[in-house]
Amino acid sequence: MWGWPVNETVGEGRRVPLRTADVARESDYSVQQVRDLERLGVIPPAPRSSNGYRSYTSAHVHALRAYRGLAGAVGPVAARQLLAELRTGTLAEAASAISAVHVGLARERDETLRAQRALRAIEGEPRAEPEHENDTMTITQLAAALDVRPSTLRFWEQEGLVAPERVTSLRARRYGLAAVRAARIVAALRGAGYGIPAVRAILGSLHEVGGPGETRRLLHQRLDRIAVRTVALLRAGTDLAAVVTSAEEPSTDG
Template identity: 75%
Template sequence: MDEPVSGLRRVPLRTVEVARESGYSVQQVRDLERLGVIPPAARASNGYRSYTPLHVQALRAYRGLAGAAGPVTARQLLAGLRTGTLADAASAVGAVHLRLAREREEALDAQRALRAIQAEVDGQDHEPVSDAMTITQLAEALGVRPSTLRFWEQEGLVSPERVTSLHVRRYGPSAIGAARIVAALRGAGYGIPAVREIMSSLRSLDGLEKAALVLQQRLDQIAARTVTLLRAGADLAAVVTSVQEAGPTSVG
């Protein structure tokens, strides 16, 4: 566990000290400062950078956010924390939590769809995944664009079970289940060829086991990202509080 930043007695801090306490290298600290993750450090009379313990907390907060939501989102969020209100900060962090919760629910939906396919293979009765959906309804349920579903159709990953004379696509329970699995696999980082291979083998035991393993790994990854975000909470709160006390200008 990281040593509390309050234990840092020396102020101002040198770049090497900030690097050691934040877990980044000296060059990474400078790069993250250049990218705006932390505000510019003050400069001493000899030209050396001069940081504060709050810069360390900002870097730790960034590490947690990057692990939970990716570096681009983390950079944007940290920059917003220094210029927005307390309500803005709470909303931004809450949005990351909601995103993780949605990703978890999508993976669980895919697991349920996979169990339905397993039941079909085993000849067992099972509840239908859902009623039929239009392409717009399914895209909204999956959090993707209709064009994404059309692309998956072109790639042979998901096919509508009926296309009307007006070219309106209708997705039945089987297609909806397949789409949920494809969405989870894509979310886990699998490329189109790998997803196609898994989807084409779902009627075999090996294919079912592989898909089940991938989905469980996806859930484990989301859980780890959630814990990472929770661990960053104290550092995020410190950054937000300091900005509100000093005004939206810096953390130094």
């Protein structure tokens, strides 16, 4: 567990506790925010002096700074959970948990880049569609054209991604121009590694006024957000290291 020294070295070797206002100034939070984050468990409870005032240390400051970076990278709830893991786990476990955050951000970036490539492929490929407006394709024909199973098309239909324009009295599906086009887009995005919710969102944007151009903008926007989150995690690096190494130190309380 984290070892929290009672006092903090200040100036010429003099050791004094940090006040709430000191911690707020060093962590760039308000005094109330420091108290709120302590209540939420972001930092351990500060011991009280004889006059009732809280006594903090630099370890609390590092934890608050680390929380700021983690919250920017993965969100406040996940950041609180991760800090709790760092506080109670071994050094190896803590290092692994932080590495997992970096890996997760890299995976999100790779998925977005794959979607961009899929979108470019969709726009550049010749259309495998019926020759005439009134022509349709059966589920078997469309599945063969996309190199997927008919059951895959049925699953996409169930998820609201691709719908046949009509179903005959024998329940045979017929896909028109719009449905074939949607199926091609879904196949490209799924092949690029995108999940169903993301495919649904991209399909929705393609039908909006901006069309593919709007989708490109949204994907670029997502890459920018991932970059900001990655930088937030990098900026927290030194403070995270301090939190992790303090977890290995024996407590000096008592």
